[in-house]
Amino acid sequence: LKNRGMVQSMSRKGNCHDNAAMESFFGVLKSEFFYLNKFTSIEQLEAGITDYIHYYNHDRIKLKLGGLSPVQFRTQQLAAA
Template identity: 40%
Template sequence: MDKRMKAKIVRDALQMALCRRKMPRGVMVHSDRGSQYCSKQYKALVAKHDLTPSMSGKGNCYDNACAESFFHTLKVEMVHGESFTTREDMRRAIFEYIEVDYNRSIRHSANGYISPMAFERKMVA
């Protein structure tokens, strides 16, 4: 998270995810159509690691239901109605929600109704 949505932040996040997962190849990466995901540098990183980008079609949020569902869940269950004292407090709370709650326990229909972490383990095995 940063004060502005620049291409560098999404490249850094993708690089971190790749490193944490021992540089997988051929996996799908979901995103929206934000300019940071359309940048030459981001596209180059996706291509370098043989990833498959998944973006919604222009004006059609249903094309990328996985990403849209995640952000809806994050906003409704974590952010909506909360009051954060600092940006760092918000960053910490969102990180904890994603890494502890969402990835480990939220079941998603696109994953066969298992959590993202369980799905990842199943696909790696």
Template identity: 45%
Template sequence: MAPFMKLGTDVTEFKVASSKAYLAPVYDMASKEIVAWDTSAGPDLGQQRRLLARLADRLPRDARPVLHSDMGWQYQHRWWRGELERLGIRRSMSRKGNCLDNAATEQVFGHLKDEFYRGHSFDLYEQFEAELNAYIVHWNTQRRQERLGGHTPAEYRDMFLTVQAKGLS
């Protein structure tokens, strides 16, 4: 499977100081890269707007991915559906009571919470957001993955897209 073909998204919650923070990522199931993300103090439509704007900036021009999600309210929203259509992204939503379609994204949340969050306390939302952003950059550019032949997600993506570009020229 090529990068930017099969993506997943969801929202997860973190306790930060006396409030909460919400992470909404888009995860590439081929490269294992978190290709776009947004952190917010609330899981609102503004977070989803920022997320899809960041995803649009990252998508290769000819990409026509499928984006898997659960049945969360944001993924059923008229704006979300229209924006995916505008970007040329097909949406795929898990059936009620079936989380298997989005299991890869849920697995990323497990890794993030095990490796980044557990055992750490954050006094300020801004501290959490800065450290989470740094961790996601680490995930994409430093964290080698056995399933990618020992490459980082960014290395795998770049290698695949380079080979693909050479094949098209």
């Protein structure tokens, strides 16, 4: 990480609970996208991940968000403020 100019993300106690949201996302990404497809190149995988992230944020509804996508939910919250 140091060679790439990155800083490791850790909480004060040195545990990784602050990464729970990303770990959850990666689990969903793998189960809904990665394991269901075959890729013939890194470029194809990268393009697929880009498309999936757009789908996840703009089109995939979540019951926890009242049946809205994350972008729809945030837009609604900002409009109400």
